Amino acid sequence: MKIYFDKSSIYYNAFKYIFEIFLRNKKINFNYTLDLKSADFIISNTSESDLQYSEDFFDKVYSKEYEFDNFFKNDCFVKNSKGEIDYLCTAFYMINCIQEYGCFEPDEYGRFKYKNSYQYFYKNVEDNIVQQCFDKLFNSNEKLNKLKQVVFRSKFFLSHDIDTVYGSFFQDGFYALKRKKFDVIIKLIMNVVILKHDWLNIDKIIKIESEYDFNSVFYWLVNKGKLNKLERNSDYSIDSKNIRSTIEYVNQKGWENGIHKSISEDSFETEILKLGFIPDGNRYHYLKFNLPSAFNQLQQSGIKLDSSLGFADVMGFRNNYGQPFYPFDFNNNRAYDFVEVPLNVMDQTFYGYEKLPPGKIAKKVISFFEKNNSNSIISVLWHNNFFSNYKFNGYLDAYKEILKYFYENKYECITQSQIIKNKY
Template sequence: MEIAAVDHGFFTGIAPYPAAPTYREWQGQQLPFFFDDQPTRPLLELLPNSRARINADVISAAFYLLSGWQEFYSEERDQHGRFPYTASVQHRYGFVAVPVVNYYFDVLKTAVEHVTGQPLQPRRWADGATWATFITHDIDNLYSAWKEPTRAALSQGKALEFGRMLWRHFTKKDAWDNLELVQQTVAEYGAKSTFFFLPENRKAANGTPNADYNIRREWPKLAATIGNSEIGLHVSIGAPYHAHLKREEHRLQHLRNGVKAYGVRFHYLQWEPRITPVILGALLYKYDSTLGFAEHYGFRNSYCLPFYPYDFAQNKACYFLEIPLNVMDATLHHPRYLQLAPEEILPSLTPMFQEIERFGGVCTVLWHNDNFDPANIRNGPREFRAIMEYLRSRNPAFVNGQDICAQMSPPSS
């Protein structure tokens, strides 16, 4: 088997972006191919005598996207220290909702099957399912449902309504103190909830909020409510270089009688590619599930399966698994993100779900507990249920992070 290897020299430099890709068709999909110097030749030639030739440098293109090279070498960051979607090649060339690297690997798979004469069997998840779904909840707020409507009533001079809301706040349970409802709703679909708890309740130095609850005070109630659900660490925003991560890890671990969280997700999806992977590896977490664009659903690394991130410093794979985040509730309706109407949400997401199913991947959904509040009619419980109805109809394995780690083989040392 021959695979084109272009002498482009790109990876000896520090430029974040290669030349514009060419486009080729594979399995009915128009796909971008970076580092393609033979665009007029067929993408794949299946030749006599069990030979095959791939005329695009799919290895370089896959490494570029999967490694996150663009964000490692780009200086672009938003107000939360994140690599912005608008600076990405996925945005520039319009393929954020297409797992391009999976298509590259499908070209390789077809070539290998031709050369060996043997079909490569796809991965199977629990109970023989062909793909999987990972339902997660970041617990940022438990006691703030009353604030915005009360503030609105006050600013509009609705004194009676303001008084009623204050009375309700002091005498009734907050609508966001709802983890039992969250768990029950997810369980109705045969799925599991993974809860990421935020141990820091102080604001970041720039005023960005962290948790609205004191985890030490609330933990006995929270632990009893969620039972045996998987618990992850939701790392706060604000401190440089995630120096606070170890402190927050110890805080949550102490509350859990020494049991370490299996995985993490960073608040506001904050991720500094030059630092965060090194720290996660040093602290021996099994998985992270931060890597998705806050601004758009899809595939930040153009891949729909969990993978071991690239360690640029050591020139090898990291030892924690990345479970990519595909869709977050806030992404779907937010002043700075998408502003989809409720009836647009499922039709917009369905092609992405179909791509994940096609390649036997993992669909990771983040739905915050506050968006299970019935008062939310934009990206609330009704929209979550519509997504879950669709997913259940496609028969995935509903898994948690520990299940995924057990399924995926670690990299060889």
């Protein structure tokens, strides 16, 4: 499709950015032409064009009116000056998490609060609204709806944050003591004697996933220790023999390693030096980050992929979009160079926030997946310590049940490096 884009608007770059995400979502081949007569599709701010863009939305965003009540009145759609739904501007606002810019009233960790989000207010955290916007735009446009519509079956992305590997003795031990499970206590004591650590179980995780022919990534912390009442970095030293050989083992097996950015004054550059290899991907520890500063740090770091964009306290879409994307950089009026893979499902959400009985987890995750079984890459995080059966009893079974569902329904597993190679 040959596109003529009227460049006279000051928001041309931002509009072109979101329109290109739409085109890639719909797998529409396109190039640009400067010749109006030979164009198949014309975009400008006049009503004679095939797609008219409005500047009202960007006027507000560029003047830092970020909060969702500036845009959403009775529903979650951005409207133009005529009161019509502007699907592309809605997609732009949601995909880029503009509601989080400036993060008012953060939670005790300094994070944007789910309770302050439009998802909470409008109860739509499990809905892929951006996809709905793209579908509506495609179907309602006379020229676009003549093109072939491409739908792909959803895929999934597995990852593991390694926060603690030595906590089993005290945490599982406390669990066993409370329940008078003396056999477990004796086993844990024996583990200490023979220097075996139940949570240094990366080999076990790889074995479980390889049974299904799946693959995943392990995110490592390079800084250690308790920081305050609420926060701690790892309980292991990244330079210890145990950890180094485990990282090497992950590589040898064909799984991936990445960085789990710690709570620290360290820049990415410093942490990567401590890590000892150049990671493709990052996830922020505690999902602690603010926008847009985290995006700017990631850009500076040269990291190719980030997978932090999820709400800690609820399963679903933090940006109501099912696919990885390149966030928009307002400073440079273009997309950042790293790909963001939103996080949708995490063990800690069920354990720490929802207090859901472990037997109900798989069913809940599967129903979310069924609801979004097309056009999505669903990201699932299971911490290594949730693979032991004492304190986190039932979580291993839930994880296996989810993997079994993926396997039996022939959903494809996608890795960090595959995501980086694709264009979104």
